[in-house]
Amino acid sequence: MLIKIYGHGCDKCEKMYTLVLEILAEKGMEAEVEKVESLMDIYKAGVMTTPAMSIDGTMVYAANAVPGRSSLEALLLKNKG
Numbered sequence: 001m002l003i004k005i006y007g008h009g010c011d012k013c014e015k016m017y018t019l020v021l022e023i024l025a026e027k028g029m030e031a032e033v034e035k036v037e038s039l040m041d042i043y044k045a046g047v048m049t050t051p052a053m054s055i056d057g058t059m060v061y062a063a064n065a066v067p068g069r070s071s072l073e074a075l076l077l078k079n080k081g
Helices: 011-027 039-044 069-078
Strands: 002-006 032-036 052-055 058-062
Touching (some): 052 069
């Protein structure tokens, strides 16, 4: 599973990245987690608001807020492949 967290280094983006890593570790899930911080790469991905997250090339979250832990966990479990 390839997870990409899109954001330009803001606190919300860092918090989401950290939460994803924590949830993956707690659930024993394996994934490659990549930060996408280049504005050009964020734009190319079609992201208009951050933080955003894609899993295996599918955008699963984009909002101007960090999702709650349970919501983020549900997204990861639903899309684990």
